[in-house]
């Protein structure tokens with residue numbers, strides 16, 4: 001019995017071998033002897049036969065589109081499936097190795113094996129998952145179990161350019177272009193319209209969302225190029241990791257809430273901006289004395305929105321056309337910042353600027369007539385500490401958002417220590433939508449700093465003294481932070497030093513007032529007490545402008 005079964009197996013193997021040999025012979029004969037037209041006809045016939053039997057449709061998504069050398073759909077599929085793989089891997093941690101893994105809408109399978117590729121791009125905080133060659137991933141659109149959900153199967157393939165398919169265990173770095181990589185998307189033919197019209201756009205949108213979530217946020221500046229002897233024509237960037245958040249910021253809690261609500265409203269209003277025909281941008285002017293947290297607020301805003309920052313140094317920009325080029329190259333979801341606008345640009349007297357390009361030997365060739373500035377004016381402004389050759393009209397165009405009409409949302413933030421120096425044109429509604437006044441430390445801001453730096457709470461014995469003194473003397477949050485930093489391990493010492501510092505200032509102020517009175521002056525209006533109270537962080541009465 002055993003012998004018989006073995007001989008029948010041998011026979012089977014023999015017949016399989018001869019069938020294969022015949023097939024190979026026929027294939028070669030067809031290829032070599034049949035005219036190409038006939039070959040095509042047979043291939044079409046064969047495809048139709050397969051299609052009649054197999055109701056599935058496949059869409060192949062190549063890595064490179066021949067016309068543009070990139071394929072956004074491939075990149076989108078890569079990001080989308082990478083995220084699915086991440087979900088699969090996290091849900092598979094408790095599963096035995098090699099088993100098929102299922103999430104709510106995704107299943108990854110390959111002969112009951114589960115192989116993912118994992119990498120960490122340089123300087124990135126995130127691990128990047130991807131499918132290995134010949135893996136399949138089953139997806140549902142919408143989620144599995146939802147009414148009308150359609151099953152969709154993804155698979156990933158790599159083929160050597162010579163045409164030899166490679167095995168599934170080879171390593172296929174993306175930089176190697178001797179291989180052809182593609183995703184295959186297959187589904188039942190009755191779902192073809194929904195896949196094309198709904199599922200593929202959905203994948204593109206999801207990929208954009210995932211990329212935004214996982215991107216490395218960056219701080220761009222045109223400053224360093226200028227410092228290196230260049231002219232600040234380009235942005236250079238570093239990862240943006242500033243620790244300032246709305247929690248660490250010592251400003252009036254009501255103001256914090258207002259700013260956050262305003263930002264939330266702004267980013268959610270894409271349709272509104274497009275309906276009313278305005279560029280999707282918002283301008284903030286932060287003003288107040290040095291050390292009151294303007295820069296810290298910018299960092300907190302960027303962290304809150306998860307936006308990049310473009311730190312624009314106007315003194316490094318040589319013309320309005322260069323300014324335009326820099327701005328056009330900023331990405332959406334970013335904060336464009338111009339710090340100390342009053343120091344980098346002479347914005348106080350527009351009538352002075354009547355000049356022509358012919359008079360300006362340093363003008364950029366692309367500068368429109370009237371955009372650059374006379375050399376004599378430049379000299380004046382150099383003496384004043386203002387070096388930029390960008391004109392007010394250039395800056396106003398930048399604020400008006402002409403350059404940003406084709407791209408997404410942007411926040412523009414200008415800071416100044418001297419709001420009174422700014423040209424009213426810059427401040428009018430629609431340009432600077434909100435004026436935020438950051439001022440000396442008030443009690444709420446002081447308490448936040450005490451809590452953050454010293455872990456001191458409201459009930460501390462010196463808190464009441466501090467609150468009283470804060471109504472009489474001016475201290476900036478930066479000064480308070482500095483004192484607290486020096487007493488990190490001893491909260492009582494920190495509070496004592498701060499209270500002592502404020503008492504000293506009060507004494508100095510009192511003797512100053514006495515001196516002023518002896519000198520015959522009126523009441524001291526330039527000191528701590530202004531109309532009996534100290535300014536606190538907050539929105540000044542004229543600054544809340546309508547949306």
Ligand SMILES: Nc1ncnc2c1ncn2[C@@H]1O[C@H](COP(=O)(O)OP(=O)(O)OP(=O)(O)O)[C@@H](O)[C@H]1O
Nearest residue numbers: 248249250251290291292293294295296477478481
């Ligand atoms: N409101 C604040 N909340 C928390 N920390 C603050 C605040 N203001 C200042 N600081 C601290 O003081 C330092 C300097 O503050 P920041 O640079 O934000 O002030 P600024 O108003 O931008 O000053 P300048 O006008 O000189 O640029 C910060 O690093 C921060 O530690």
